Amino acid sequence: MDDNELPADVALMWRVRAAPRRGPKPALTLDDIVAAAVAIADEEGDLGAVSMARVAERLGNSTMALYRHVKSKDDLLVLMSDAAVERPDPLPAGIGWRTGLTFWADGVMTAIRKHKWYANVPISGPPAGPNNLAWFDLALGALQGTGLPEEAKVGVVMGLITYVQGQIRVSFDLTAGFDDDPAAFEHYGATLARVVDPRVYPAVAKVLAAGVFAAGVGFEESNDADFDFGLQLYLDGVAAFIERVTG
Incomplete structure (x- = not known):
């Protein structure tokens, strides 16, 4: 890579260089693709649910139409990770x-x-x-x-x-x-109390005796x-x- 050339993922995130395009001008935008991918991941709660084919289906386009904007799912994940955090609110005035x-x-x-x-x-x-x-x-x-x-x-x-x-x-x-398994968390202290020998785990035993892991x-x-x-x-x-x- 040339010293003056941006890394491919950075150029993509900043929309500095569009992915190579062939054929007619696509109706999709990169933002459309990223928004659809984020929506799928949010709905499923699983990053594995996102695929180029599924994003294309959601947008009513062919998978090849996506590849005019993003070369791979890895590139899409990079874009999703930046889109997810959105822009922050400014710091309140006058705070330390x-x-x-x-x-x-x-x-x-x-x-x-x-x-x-x-x-x-x-x-x-x-x-x-x-x-x-x-x-x-x-x-x-x-x-x-x-x-x-x-x-x-x-x-x-x-x-x-x-x-x-x-x-x-x-x-x-x-x-x-x-x-x-919420019960495993609720009864964590009681479970440990049954197996912890104070002679072997003296520090943990003190924590349990103090009620740190008590239910409630x-x-x-x-x-x-x-x-x-x-x-x-x-x-x-x-x-x-x-x-x-x-x-």
């Missing part, structure tokens, strides 16, 4: 960096929870599509008043992306498990609380880092 990053993380979670299939999209690189880059820009903007050097801002945001993406994927997997806390509430707890721990570390670098 910590509130800004909390707003950002909550916004990412809200956007992605609309698409259960998102957790199965491969992560092949840093943010590059227009929507994902808008979220990246928003998070960097939250750190503008901290005094951190630009490289450090990127490090903080990339760490936050890793945390949020990891929590999203774990959350989706756990939600699927809960939907299949709803799964969704617990899931949200775990996300918020981990987020604030991460931001505590960022606060200490900012103090060390700029204090």
Whole structure:
């Protein structure tokens, strides 16, 4: 690839270079194709439900008509992953960096929870599509008043992306498990209490004795609380880092 040439997936996401076309001008647009693919995945809750043939059928076109815009399903997945997050709302005026990053993380979670299939999209690189880059820009903007050097801002945001993406994927997997067998979650503490020997698992036994896994806390509430707890721990570390670098 020439140094001045954009990678194919980036060019496609930014609509910089259209896919090669042959024959009559197609009635479809790339946005039509992506919207149809996202709709199928949303309806089925499964990325595996998306195929070029099924998207074409939904749009009332031939599969070959799709290939004039996207060369493969892999290209379509790249476009879907960027379309799913949409564009973020701007940061509220006058807020500090910590509130800004909390707003950002909550916004990412809200956007992605609309698409259960998102957790199965491969992560092949840093943010590059227009929507994902808008979220990246928003998070960097939250750190503008901290005094951190630009490289450090990127490090903080990339760490936050890793945390949020990891929590999203774990959350989706756990939600699927809960939907299949809610009793296993509701009785988790009681189940462990029957098999945990305090002499072998002393730390786990203390957690059980403290009632941490006792029944009564709803799964969704617990899931949200775990996300918020981990987020604030991460931001505590960022606060200490900012103090060390700029204090």
